[in-house]
Amino acid sequence: VQESFGNQSFRMERKTIDLEQGWDYMQTGITKLKRILEGLPEPQFDSEQYMMLYTTIYNMCTQKPPHDYSQQLYDKYREAFEEYINSTVLPALKEKHDEYMLRELVKRWSNHKVMVRWLSRFFYYLDRYFIARRSLPPLNEVGLTCFRDRVYNELHSKVKDAVIALVDKEREGEQIDRALLKNVLDIYVEIGMGQMERYEVDFESFMLLDSASYYSRKASSWIQEDSCPDYMLKSEECLKKERERVAHYLHSSSEPKLVEKVQHELLVVYANQLLEKEHSGCRALLRDDKVDDLSRMYRLYHKIAKGLEPVANIFKQHVTAEGNALVQQAEDTATNQAANTASVQEQVLIRKVIELHDKYMVYVVECFQNHTLFHKALKEAFEIFCNKTVAGSSSAELLATFCDNILKKGGSEKLSDEAIEDTLEKVVKLLAYISDKDLFAEFYRKKLARRLLFDRSANDDHERSILTKLKQQCGGQFTSKMEGMVTDLTLARENQTSFEEYLGNNPAANPGIDLTVTVLTTGFWPSYKSFDINLPSEMVKCVEVFKGFYETKTKHRKLTWIYSLGTCHLNGKFDHKPIELVVSTYQAAVLLLFNTTDKLSYNDILTQLNLSHEDLVRLLHSLSCARYKILVKEPSTKTVSQTDSFEFNAKFTDRMRRIKIPLPPVDERKKVVEDVDKDRRYAIDAAIVRIMKSRKVLGHQQLVSECVEQLSRMFKPDIKAIKKRMEDLITRDYLERDKENANMFRYLA
């Protein structure tokens, strides 16, 4: 029956196309397409052919029922693929193997895509209305699904095996066709139709397993045969190659997973054995300064979770051992030699520690890329050996002595200004590792006092510079007293000028001796023992005159004289020639006694001066048994005893016109340690009270740890010391133990 549309006139009258008829026509097109795909001589579709095929479909879909054949055509579309696959494609694939199979697959897949493209163009009309209306998969998807279900599902496992075999072949050094593999793997990706699942499940998972076992085998033999550096080189190379592999033919998403597997097998599984290899492991590399190998080790383990920890640990142990060795060396040398050379050894030790620090800091920065783990390892290592005692001196004392040597005139270090600045900088850095910073401060202060008061400071700028550095590192409180001391000296000079003016204006007050007084602010300066020596009358007058002057300036302050720090210049009228003697005030007091009497016994001197035995022996020794014998001792034994007697040595002479008679200083160490211990008790008390006042109630362990934290900037308090102070505070009713819970304490207001 012919249909004609009323008022429309078409050139071509649409005749109803019958399904079989229509399909036969389509088949010609499909067959032509297949011939093209098979590579048979067949011309391409021209536009008229294409139009005809397209229109056929169009008409068959737009005919009035029962001749609207959309559903049937949709099915036949799919069947076209199925038929072709079953008859031609699959057989072609199944008869091939390995690389040949892969090539065939790539070809067939490519063909299939072309087929889908063309056929879906012919059948396009279905895509426009039919599939949407019935919510069916579009033509493109139908086409791909056919390949997936009939070809891919059949073969993917075999394909995967072939691919992996080639990969392993490449790993063994053989050349393979990378482009082929890329094309094959692209199939896995594309067949997923937007999802990576097929690639991941059907290929990647197996590839990863295979890679893991490949590298596991390799690693187990390399770890036995190769040195650590060689193993690391191989590992680095393997990782590089695997990354290249991904770039060339694996999907990019495989990279992190593959790298992780390789790293695991090569570096994680055997980490311990590798690092601990006896002659070439981490320890040996550090020992032999193998910077490149260590850098490689860092690079390799940096990417592995917690991989660097064992390396950092070995680093820490190594540095600690080196440091301990230096300390031991100094200790051994000190016990084998006399006291004087021992102090030189201590200087050498500090120098060497500084060098050690410089050396390994370079490692931290360069080999280990400034990683915090290594900074921490270095710090902890230094904290261990920098707190050891050498020949009875604490590290705090050694460091203070070292500074003193650099800063004083005639110190053992002869360096340029720049070198001194640099050294001071490094010394202050070392201080960070020392836990008893307060002890250092006290020793430093004592030695600073000596330098300032006896004019032994080599360079004011350096003195100020180190105080600035200390302040930066340890805070203002650390250096406030020291700065006060330096300021005092400046003020003292001004004061002296006014004193001299005062004397000029009051000639009657003049004591007849040149007098210079340095007024020190108590609290800034270390405490000095000062006892009532009976001064010679000339000096008594000096003291009174100055007191008179000082009272004109201020009435609210008390002056306490510290004669032990004074210096006197005496003219010794010896037979041969007069010589000026530069002595301490005490020594002068002793010598001046001989102005009135020729000969004095030990006991005479003792009574007249009112000194302790210990001090008097020291004084007399310096004047009669040391290098310059100003007094003649009877009997002339090497040491002073209480039965000796002394006489002025008129026959004394020296080629110099002025000589300094040194009085060896009393050992400060014991007093410093005592003072610091006392300060610490107060500091701990204050910290405990401060914490409890703000918290009101606190558990014991928390109190202890907060206390330690608060005090850590200056020293590391002993837990026992804290407990002792707490007990004391309980007795003094600052704290009480909680009635219910014996581990809690309360603040008592």
Added chain:
Amino acid sequence: MRRSSAASKKKSDSITSSTTDLFRSGPSKATSKEMDRIDHLFNQYANTSSNLIDPEGIEELCSNLEVPHTDIRILMLAWKMKAEKQGYFTQEEWRRGLKALRADTLSKLKKALPELEKEVRRQSNFADFYAYAFRYCLTEEKQKSIDIETICQLLDIVMGSTFRAQVDYFVEYLKIQNDYKVINMDQWMGFYRFCNEISFPEMTEYNPELAWPLVLDSFVEWISEKQA
């Protein structure tokens, strides 16, 4: 025969009448008779001039009770009386104690002692008694600590029967160490906790990082060194 009993007896007659009023809760012949007897007993040991039972009186009491002078039960009696001053019992304290014990004669008092001991040794009471024992030995007004020798004796009396080993070791330690010349209340109570919480001589639970008094830390250390 009590030396001043005749004189004291006279004195007590005049006091009793007014004081029994205080103690009588309600008109009860039994209570007042009881109180009379208690007072009567008091007077047998009290010193007339001070109206207190003084150390001598206590000694006699002990001998009559057939209890050693340094026995813990006397201390327990003092505790029951809430006696404030060591070596002395006031009349008030005496009354308080004996009334609580329901003992108005010497024989009743003697019989009450075992029961008293049981009462004191109950966990809920012993800590209080232990603390009391310390305070009881403080003789001066502002005194807060007790000398080592007294402490050693006190430990023996108070804890000797229940924690023999700990007491022996601790006493030995206290005698040879030099850090402490006196022991304060906190340290005293610490030892009690130690005996109750720490197994001896293993001392595995002991942790010096906890708030144990330092003297016990040193004590434990000393034992460990001895055992090594």
